[in-house]
Amino acid sequence: MKILITGGAGFIGSNFIFYMLQTHPDYELICLDKLTYAGNLKTLEPVMKQANFKFVKGDIADRQAVFELFGSEKPEVVVNFAAESHVDRSIENPGVFLQTNVIGTQVLLDACRQFGVERYHQVSTDEVYGDLPLDRPDLFFTEQTPLHTSSPYSASKAGADLLCNAYQRTYNLPITISRCSNNYGPYQFPEKLIPLMIANALADKPLPVYGEGLNVRDWLYVEDHCRAIDLILQNGEAGQVYNIGGHNEMRNIDIVKLILKTLGKPESLITFVTDRKGHDMRYAIDPTFIHEKLGWLPETRFADGIQKTIEWYLSHKEWWQEIISGEYQGYYERMYGNR
Numbered sequence: 001m002k003i004l005i006t007g008g009a010g011f012i013g014s015n016f017i018f019y020m021l022q023t024h025p026d027y028e029l030i031c032l033d034k035l036t037y038a039g040n041l042k043t044l045e046p047v048m049k050q051a052n053f054k055f056v057k058g059d060i061a062d063r064q065a066v067f068e069l070f071g072s073e074k075p076e077v078v079v080n081f082a083a084e085s086h087v088d089r090s091i092e093n094p095g096v097f098l099q100t101n102v103i104g105t106q107v108l109l110d111a112c113r114q115f116g117v118e119r120y121h122q123v124s125t126d127e128v129y130g131d132l133p134l135d136r137p138d139l140f141f142t143e144q145t146p147l148h149t150s151s152p153y154s155a156s157k158a159g160a161d162l163l164c165n166a167y168q169r170t171y172n173l174p175i176t177i178s179r180c181s182n183n184y185g186p187y188q189f190p191e192k193l194i195p196l197m198i199a200n201a202l203a204d205k206p207l208p209v210y211g212e213g214l215n216v217r218d219w220l221y222v223e224d225h226c227r228a229i230d231l232i233l234q235n236g237e238a239g240q241v242y243n244i245g246g247h248n249e250m251r252n253i254d255i256v257k258l259i260l261k262t263l264g265k266p267e268s269l270i271t272f273v274t275d276r277k278g279h280d281m282r283y284a285i286d287p288t289f290i291h292e293k294l295g296w297l298p299e300t301r302f303a304d305g306i307q308k309t310i311e312w313y314l315s316h317k318e319w320w321q322e323i324i325s326g327e328y329q330g331y332y333e334r335m336y337g338n339r
């Protein structure tokens with residue numbers, strides 16, 4: 001099986017590459033990544049020389065480059081992780097979100113039409129469903145929940161999902177979509193809640209909690225997400241959407257306090273700051289469908305996953321300190337510029 005994985009130098013994509021190389025050593029993986037600020041080739045360094053892995057630097061929205069890659073590699077399966085993924089950045093500058101998340105997805109779908117694939121998998125998000133009220137803990141997102149987006153980020157992801165549905169119906173492309181809740185784990189860029197709070201706490205810097213910190217997210221350890229996508233590739237049905245989440249709802253403030261406690265830092269570091277514009281209150285996935293159809297259940301409990309994650313950031317300070325300093329962005333040029 002030859003799989004094209006886009007966005008594999010980012011957080012979830014890199015974890016997926018490690019997971020797939022370990023779980024399916026007979027597969028051939030090609031990673032296409034533009035190496036934006038969020039892509040870090042150093043993450044993939046341990047597998048760069050592996051015979052069944054190949055890295056290609058490129059933009060999913062670059063039609064010519066994508067078509068050339070499909071022409072030369074003829075991937076059988078495509079898994080699209082590539083995206084602008086940070087909600088706060090989308091509020092500052094929506095344009096690049098539409099370019100990568102919508103146009104980039106369209107280019108990949110067109111290439112799939114042209115060259116033919118066994119499966120195109122779109123990695124989407126629970127944010128396409130909008131949010132749920134805090135006073136209705138009985139409500140969850142199912143695959144039938146209407147799309148109802150809040151941020152330019154989630155609107156661009158929903159746009160991509162709708163395009164996927166349209167290509168499935170109009171051109172009969174074999175497409176699956178997964179909508180996962182908030183991920184955490186190794187290699188997450190330190191602009192997202194958990195790694196940002198770990199990094200700031202370790203530096204004794206203020207921990208900026210938006211609003212009152214009462215917003216709820218449904219956290220899933222990244223490896224559980226990767227295993228779910230693998231199951232969808234193996235046994236999922238074309239045309240189907242799969243929600244992925246582990247019934248692990250936490251308030252932001254409780255996560256921040258837990259991180260401080262684990263690191264032995266004082267709660268006085270918590271600083272309440274102006275709320276995010278349009279801030280979604282609560283996300284909560286109902287994962288019944290993927291459980292019943294594919295037998296998926298999360299394996300890592302939050303109590304264990306968060307400890308593993310904090311330990312990983314403690315033992316990989318170089319990885320995230322280089323990111324914070326901006327140093328890592330010259331890495332590709334230094335390592336690969338003249339090869």
Ligand code: NAD
Binds near residue numbers: 038082126
């Ligand atoms: P990330 O920001 O860590 O990584 C994104 C990767 O995509 C980077 O390596 C970046 O260089 C690459 N990329 C960006 N634009 C590109 C382009 N035009 N062409 C090629 N590569 C490009 O993101 P992540 O958190 O790993 O998220 C991966 C996917 O999962 C995204 O589609 C996101 O919407 C989705 N998702 C994320 C979460 C989460 O909690 N992080 C939850 C559900 C779904």
Ligand code: TDX
Binds near residue numbers: 088194209217276
């Ligand atoms: O400094 C912060 N302070 C704060 O209070 C940051 C960065 C975040 N927050 C809050 C906002 C959210 O309620 O923490 C919560 C989590 O924020 P993010 O880590 O930015 O994630 P979120 O906005 O929930 O979106 C994430 O989950 C769904 C990913 O970034 C998306 O890519 C994914 O689709």
